[in-house]
Amino acid sequence: MKSASALRRLEIPGIAVFEPGEGDLPRLAVRSTLAEAHIYLHGAHVAHFQPRGKDSVLFMSQRSLFAADKPIRGGVPLIFPWFGPRANHPESPAHGFARTAEWQIESLTEDGDGVVTAAFELTADDRTRALWPFDFKLSYRVAIGRTLTLTFEVENIGSEPFTFEDALHTYFTVADVRQTATSGLENAEYVDKTDKLQRKTQGPEPIRITSETDRVFESTRTTCILDDPGMHRKITVEKSGSQTTVVWNPWIAKAAALADFGDDEWPKMLCIETCNAGANALTLAPGKTHSTRAVISVS
Ligand code: TA6
DSSP, X not given: OOOHHHHHHHOBTTTEEEXXXXXXXEEEEEEOSSEEEEEETBTTEEEEEEETTSOOOBOBOTTOOOOTTSOOSBSBOEXXXXXXXXXXXXXXXXXXXXXXXXXXXXXXXXXXXXXXXXXXXXXXXXXXXXXXXXXXXXXXEEEESSSEEXXXXXXXXXXXXXXXXXEEOOEEEOSOGGGOEEESOTTOEEEETTTTTEEEEXXXXXXXXXXXXXXXXXXXXXXXXXXXXXXXXXXXXXXXXXXXXXXXXXXXXXXXXXXXXXXXXXXXXXXXXXXXXXXXXXXXXXXXXXXXXXXXXXX
8 A cells, every 4th residue: 555655755746635524534535626526545436526517426325334345335446356156165255356356547538628637556465366366456447527427447368368457437416316217238148147147138218117136137248328307417337348248226125234335325327337247258468458338428
């Protein structure tokens, strides 16, 4: 972990500074002419993004934990090297270890247009090797402007290939999820995690949320648009290097079952996740790198 003075040296005075966040976890606070954002070193977790003159884009649970060994409930959890429960390893943490790791911040820059980019790294160590016996280097760039661009890179720095899943597990704020319509996945095939992992096909219309929804759309590279009439806005999620999209809302019962999520918060959020999971898990040869990117914009 970088020292406080090393972090100070990285700061962009008045625009991007480190401060104690929730639970006293250190976070980067960006307040530029274009946008506001918070990123925790814990999990390299983007917890807040708000373009100037617009409403906040990312949902954060009022019940989220902010603790060293716990995932943050909201914003953009980084999922790696497995998605969901780990096959044949019930003892392993759900959604992997990247979201609870302490990431290093490598650089902080501001370009001529006022876009602030923070670059984070996480490299395999004894803790990660104990969970997953491979050598990797993760690089994560967060570019904060009128749009939010998230670029997650996995490099195999070992001597043998490895297979992984990843996700930018983005939680969006909505006025009322029951009023939203998500387009871009019409007629696409998905695995329904609320119905015994059955394979189904999405109809010709945008996705409407009318019950617990947990759909893993495989082999899709399309852009998704979340239409939210209640907030008079559309959120666009454009992606590259990702073949899976997950759409999730816990609805009533699952919300009540989640300790770090308020029982009445489910109408206020929808996850549209940029992933490589299930049949789209990726195998990386030694020396190779894969990049998963999402560009989030609000109209
Ligand atoms: O991405 C959807 C999902 O895999 C759901 O199955 C649900 O479990 C959600 O992630 C949250 O997972 P978490 O481990 O953060 O409680």
